[in-house]
Amino acid sequence: MKANIVIIGGGISGTSIAYNLALKGMKDIVVFDDNYMTGGATGRCGAGVRQQWGTKMNCILAKKSVEFFETAQEVLGYHRDVEFKQEGYLIVATNEKEDATFAKNVKLQQSLGIPARKITVDEALEIVPHLNKDAIVSATFCPTDGHLNPFLMTDAYYVAAKRLGVQFFYREKVLEIIKENNKIVKVITNNHQVETNKVVNCAGGFSKEIGDMAGVDIPVYSENHEILVTEPIEKIQGPMVISFAENIYCQQVPHGAFIMGRSTIGVAHNHDISSTHEFLDEMAKTAVHLLPPLANLRVVRQWGGSYNISPDRQPIIGDTDQLEGFYLACGFSGHGFMFAPMTGILLSEVILGEKTTIDITDLHINRFKNNKKTDYETSVV
Amino acid sequence: MNKKDIIMCRCEDVSLQDIHDVLEEGYTTFEDLKRILRIGMGPCQGNTCGLLVQREIAKYLRKPLNEIETHKVRPLTNGVKLGSIVEALKNES
Numbered sequence: 412m413k414a415n416i417v418i419i420g421g422g423i424s425g426t427s428i429a430y431n432l433a434l435k436g437m438k439d440i441v442v443f444d445d446n447y448m449t450g451g452a453t454g455r456c457g458a459g460v461r462q463q464w465g466t467k468m469n470c471i472l473a474k475k476s477v478e479f480f481e482t483a484q485e486v487l488g489y490h491r492d493v494e495f496k497q498e499g500y501l502i503v504a505t506n507e508k509e510d511a512t513f514a515k516n517v518k519l520q521q522s523l524g525i526p527a528r529k530i531t532v533d534e535a536l537e538i539v540p541h542l543n544k545d546a547i548v549s550a551t552f553c554p555t556d557g558h559l560n561p562f563l564m565t566d567a568y569y570v571a572a573k574r575l576g577v578q579f580f581y582r583e584k585v586l587e588i589i590k591e592n593n594k595i596v597k598v599i600t601n602n603h604q605v606e607t608n609k610v611v612n613c614a615g616g617f618s619k620e621i622g623d624m625a626g627v628d629i630p631v632y633s634e635n636h637e638i639l640v641t642e643p644i645e646k647i648q649g650p651m652v653i654s655f656a657e658n659i660y661c662q663q664v665p666h667g668a669f670i671m672g673r674s675t676i677g678v679a680h681n682h683d684i685s686s687t688h689e690f691l692d693e694m695a696k697t698a699v700h701l702l703p704p705l706a707n708l709r710v711v712r713q714w715g716g717s718y719n720i721s722p723d724r725q726p727i728i729g730d731t732d733q734l735e736g737f738y739l740a741c742g743f744s745g746h747g748f749m750f751a752p753m754t755g756i757l758l759s760e761v762i763l764g765e766k767t768t769i770d771i772t773d774l775h776i777n778r779f780k781n782n783k784k785t786d787y788e789t790s791v792v
Numbered sequence: 793m794n795k796k797d798i799i800m801c802r803c804e805d806v807s808l809q810d811i812h813d814v815l816e817e818g819y820t821t822f823e824d825l826k827r828i829l830r831i832g833m834g835p836c837q838g839n840t841c842g843l844l845v846q847r848e849i850a851k852y853l854r855k856p857l858n859e860i861e862t863h864k865v866r867p868l869t870n871g872v873k874l875g876s877i878v879e880a881l882k883n884e885s
Contacts, residue, residue, distance in 0.1 A: 447823040447824055448827070450823065562828060566827075566828065640833075642835055642871060691867075692877060694874075695875075695881075696877075696878055696881065699874055706874050708873065708874055709835070709871030709872060709873050710868055710874060710877075711833075711837065711868070712833070712867070712868065713867055
């Protein structure tokens with residue numbers, strides 16, 4: 412089998428990259444994924460889409476991605492509803508330090524055209540009446556942030572990419588990347604041998620291992636982030652509610668269920684994605700403290716998924732100096748789903764040698780060379 | 793009986809017709825069906841629909857039932873209120 416490019420990882424990033432390459436006319440694109448579609452980080456994420464970030468690059472990636480999501484259903488010609496709901500993200504400040512940081516963040520966001528604003532406790536209560544007002548000092552709100560169904564959004568890209576001729580092989584594991592004279596010549600899976608000169612590494616939690624396979628050292632690691640979902644109820648909450656200090660994100664999805672997650676302090680750097688009762692305990696305490704009526708909701712299911720963390724918690728998108736034809740889209744640090752439209756557009760431009768839509772020098776892996784100081788993202792749960 | 797009127801998943805209101813439509817689209821595992829239709833994601837966590845879906849997949853693929861993978865079982869085994877967990881923790885400390 413021959414391919415112009417092999418994409419390793421068939422989650423939201425891989426399907427978006429494949430779709431964008433095919434749309435630009437590239438033929439013989441092959442995607443491998445060792446799991447079912449969205450069996451990795453994509454299908455395990457919190458289904459949120461936000462533009463309220465602390466670094467300029469994350470703001471721009473998010474804003475332009477939201478612009479795509481607004482038209483995704485029609486553009487991709489998808490026959491199911493991707494459940495895009497723009498009812499905002501309410502980010503609450505629980506202390507003066509956060510209040511000051513958020514004021515600065517909102518200024519940055521507004522300067523980039525993102526309609527976020529700083530609001531008072533009373534204004535926050537108008538948006539989410541069941542918030543514990545004693546737990547917060549202020550908030551920021553962006554009405555065009557929201558929710559999107561990760562399974563169906565990935566399927567939408569997948570269906571559109573297949574229509575353009577992309578070949579997908581799920582449940583097929585890449586075992587080896589063969590090089591000759593520091594050039595890629597072949598990719599070997601448990602079922603295929605593919606002659607190719609180009610490989611995209613968008614393997615999510617396993618990007619480091621794929622990098623190692625190609626002899627390219629990528630400064631990322633994976634860690635388990637747990638999450639749970641409740642029974643569905645009638646709609647009571649429009650926006651996603653986040654607190655970085657309390658360590659919680661919580662939204663009611665269109666289906667009626669509440670999805671909530673938090674990070675586990677000191678969690679090991681590995682591929683564990685199991686569920687713990689410690690998470691359940693801490694999650695319950697945090698949710699009931701910040702959003703008291705949620706105490707009455709039954710937990711239906713919990714699960715875990717990998718954040719693939721980069722040193723500055725901004726993604727790594729671009730080519731590599733070490734190996735010609737080896738491209739990266741990894742290290743999304745928990746936000747690969749919401750940046751996927753831009754990931755696909757930007758990396759397809761890099762691969763085809765086009766001028767990129769935005770300057771992405773700051774997303775290149777070279778930014779970590781010689782301990783250069785990069786823009787560190789603090790707005791992460 | 794009309795396949796639209798045969799309910800396979802009572803939690804998420806999924807009919808036999810829905811299952812057959814998605815199988816026809818080429819999604820032939822429980823994990824795929826679950827993510828597209830929400831089947832098995834409701835309060836019973838697939839305890840009711842699990843075997844029914846497995847049978848439909850087996851029939852569609854013309855394979856023996858024991859070759860069809862069931863979906864991944866996740867905690868909790870029973871719905872528990874968030875408030876009950878918080879109360880239980882108070883009693884512990």
